[in-house]
Amino acid sequence: MSMDFIEALEEIGKEKGIGKEVLIDAIEAALISSYKRNFNTAQNVRVDINRNTGVIKVFARKSVVDEVLDPRMEISLMASRELNPNYQIDDLCEIEVTPRDFGRIAAQTAKQVVTQRIREAERGLIYNAFIDKADDIVTGIVQRQDTRNVYVDLGKVEAVLPLNELMPNEKFKHNDRVKAYITKVENTTKGPQIILSRTHPGLLKRLFELEVPEIFDGVVEIKSVAREAGQRSKIAVYSRNPEVDPVGSCVGPKGLRVQTIVNELRGEKIDIVRWSEDVEEYVANALSPSKVVSVDVREIEKMARVIVPDYQLSLAIGIKGQNARLAAKLTSWKIDIKSESQVDEVRESQNEDEQMPSDDEFVEENQ
Incomplete structure (x- = not known):
């Protein structure tokens, strides 16, 4: 390891949003396991990476005792004071045991740890980006399909659209564009998993929010949605402004707004009704x-x-x-x-x- 290594960690940290200290701490922890595995030892050790020079040292940690029963874990008071005269009984004594060829092992381990941490950081960023989009609408590209799911590329992640969340008789081909509703965002061991739906009532609500400026601006409010996907839906709307017709706003000039949504939902009939407190x-x-x-x-x-x-x-x-x-x-x-x-x-x-x-x-x- 060298100063170049430390500088490289700093660059990676800035680019991927991972702190340098987080990476170094992770490398030190991984090097302890590598040392024990490669040198077949069970002794308690500490790995230290110099933050300025990148120099790596391994220290065996032993308890100071009167009588040594396990030389791997203990050291006598007399032997410890040869290293440092201030040691007392029950102190923890550190002895450098850095192997000569440990640099090669350290380089391989550091590469694996950094790669893993970068992957975890990217997954974390993707998860954080999509957890805020739960219950929202997204547009993606169909990649493939198996017996249970359609897989949709959302750019940074591949989302899952279960076949039972498709509308009746709805089929997609490779590279088809599809709008869908995010029902769930999970952080799994394999990375973020985004579950989509084309049948959820929320999809209808979000489509109206996209197409009707009065809803987006908050002048018209969607009070309730009832949907039987692919067949028929009802949506109840209310206007905060008595001069704005909520139903007319959703229908749009010559019915263009609602027709756009009907086309997106493959001909699903939509009844727009006026909500009332009565x-x-x-x-x-x-x-x-x-x-x-x-x-x-x-x-x-x-x-x-x-x-x-x-x-x-x-x-x-x-x-x-x-x-x-x-x-x-x-x-x-x-x-x-x-x-x-x-x-x-x-x-x-x-x-x-x-x-x-x-x-x-x-x-x-x-x-």
Whole structure:
């Protein structure tokens, strides 16, 4: 080792963001293991690297005792005082034991340690960069695919997009560009692992934030999102400024803003509804595009009973109940939908029951 070595460590430290002292401490620790392994010794040793010259020395550390039982770990008081007259019983005595050819071993060990620390530092930088992007949207290039995952290059790291996080019938080829939502960032022994999703409701929210300046600026707020990926979604929006139409802002001129998002999501239908503090109004809006006659809110059950025109019943419920299901997810209320004719039938049935005589009345009339 030499002064050039110390200067090289300083350059590496500046370039990779690793302190010189951190590297030297790591090299010293690694050299202790290398010394014990190469010279087949179990004695307690300390390795010292001179911070100015780069000179490496190895010191055996022995306890000062009256009677030596283990020469590898102990030294007599008399022998220790030949090295330094100030030694006392139970002191730790250091004796230089640097081997002649230790420089070669030290160079190899230093190279391995520095390489490992650089790799760890780079992984740490990548992890720190992406941990702040959790729950955010990223764009990457598809690299490959196996039976479980699609692997996406994000520049400094390869992210994992599980096949079960793809939308139905969605397929990607090598070099395809893909936008995805980061659901998890983990720091593993193999480096940072970033998990992506194309089905998460957060992807829809982030896409609207990218496309709608009013949302990015905070004038329009996304209150809730309900999504069945690849098929249909609902998003509830609210404007802090009464002069700004939140739904119109999200739709955009001639529908361009929402259409851009629909295209990104491969034709997924998106209903944009106005959020309201009034639960009745909010539930009615959530069932869009269906028209609603009335909404009866039951706070205790957290249920909303909705009446719709007969011709709107199938539209309100949706194919396989999808519209009603998404509206319930969006509002966090149970929704029971009835047509006007169904309600009328129930009322008529109740009226008939009220008009029918009781058993006692029937007996009295026939006595």
